[in-house]
Amino acid sequence: MAEIQTVRGPVDTADLGATLMHEHVFILTPDVHANYPEEWGDEDTRVADAVQRLQKAYDAGVRTIVDPTVVGLGRYIPRIQRIMEQVPINLVVATGVYTYNDAPRFFSYRGPALNEVLGSELPDPMVDMFVSDIRDGIAGTGVRAGMLKCAIDHQGMTPGVERVMRAVAKAHLATGVPITVHTHPGEQSGLEVKRVMCDEEGVDPGRIVLGHSGDTTDCDHISALADAGFVLGMDRFGINLDTTFEARADTLLEMLRRGYGERMVLSQDASCYIDWVDPNVMAFLSQWHYTHLFEDVFPYVLEHGATQEQIDTMLVDVPRRFLEGA
Template structure:
């Protein structure tokens, strides 16, 4: 059996249970929060609210949440530790860098920027987070994360992608990539991470695959070996509830239930959006899958066994594919 790293320490993969593979606890702009703490408000109130939301997820049947908050999204592990101790959920945290275009300035004159033969310090950072723990907390990352969006494979995006791939090859830690399926960025992931860096596509979740209704494109990615992240249920800005649900239903009917994982990409607090605007997204929460999506899909002919596969079995197998981290 494979051990999986969580905030409270390693657990057996068989104990993960129902797993949401792409969520966040908090998505924050670190410089704003550090210099304008009034935006955040009461720490105790924020933590209490998060605990309540996560208990709601647990009551809905969730047993594990993968928090994909990395550098660029305001990761702060001590706060997550406090919350984890107050809930029954397994919480996995990630390492990586989140950018759609340029690198943080810290990396502009380090590593490959000085010459192609110079090792990238990002790789050592990611490996350290996985093997030694994050920022002296002892909490070890259980997932690697990078992103490629509509801007495509910019030099900064490519450098992070390669650093994530190399950290994966050194540690065996699985990968999630934020993608933009309308731009077919999964193909860039395949070329860079798999064809050139040597990562098995079965070790990569292509996040936000459910943002498209192009089932032929999704089927081609699944046939290439990737796991599809149908992970933005409730985030209905450029799409609808029905479009997301029907894409999932069609992919299951085509036989791809064993290549998909489910989530909502929700958070307890996101400072990117005015709280008043979030009221326009009432379904964007940790329990939307269980309260709305699954009942709708069952009415359309899917089965609970198919959801058990996507929510429990596929995540377990995904973590079990890799070798244990040293």
């Protein structure tokens, strides 16, 4: 078997077990917390709460979590290390940049941004940063990234999104580390991922999870993406503001009926704390947590025709094969 990098070091993929392919520990805006620390509160309290929530996930059967928290989402590995010293879950961390529009201002006058000014083709420093996170470790912590992450949302393929996406593709080709992409299936942005990453940059679609594919009920569209070779992230169970529990679960059931159990992975895109959402709104998201799949979704889909074997395939077998590159 192959090995996958986790916060506590390499783990044999045979030992990954039940794997949630898209969850976060924290999603933060560091500039806000640095200047308005009352928003974050007490560090020890936040850490203890995260330990409790992750332990609950482990007790429910989760053995591995992929956390695609990258630049733009508040990644801070020392805090994550402190938490994972207290929880037996394998946590795979990621490298990349999260944006729907522009690349971070840090890159405004570096690399390809200067091509037109200098009249030459400059390499993108993002690529070296991502590769270093994978090969050498993140910020001197020794923790190596086991996933690459970028995003495209309803704004489409903006220049900043395209730049990040191409850098992620190049880092993947240099290292073999797989990719997860935040997508907007309502805008069929998976087709843009295919154009840029696969058709133009040469990434095998089988090494890419198209995140949030379950945000749509258009099973014809996501079936076509699965047929193209992508892995579909049915990974936002519990986020029912613009949809319903039944719509998400019934889409999963329909995709299983069509025979795509081998092309889907599962998650909730939950976190222990996210500062993007007003606490008053969080009150309407009572199912948005790490064990919603186990407590609510699996009983529903089993009652409506899914089998335990299909659940195990999506929860164990597909993540293992994807992460090991099989």
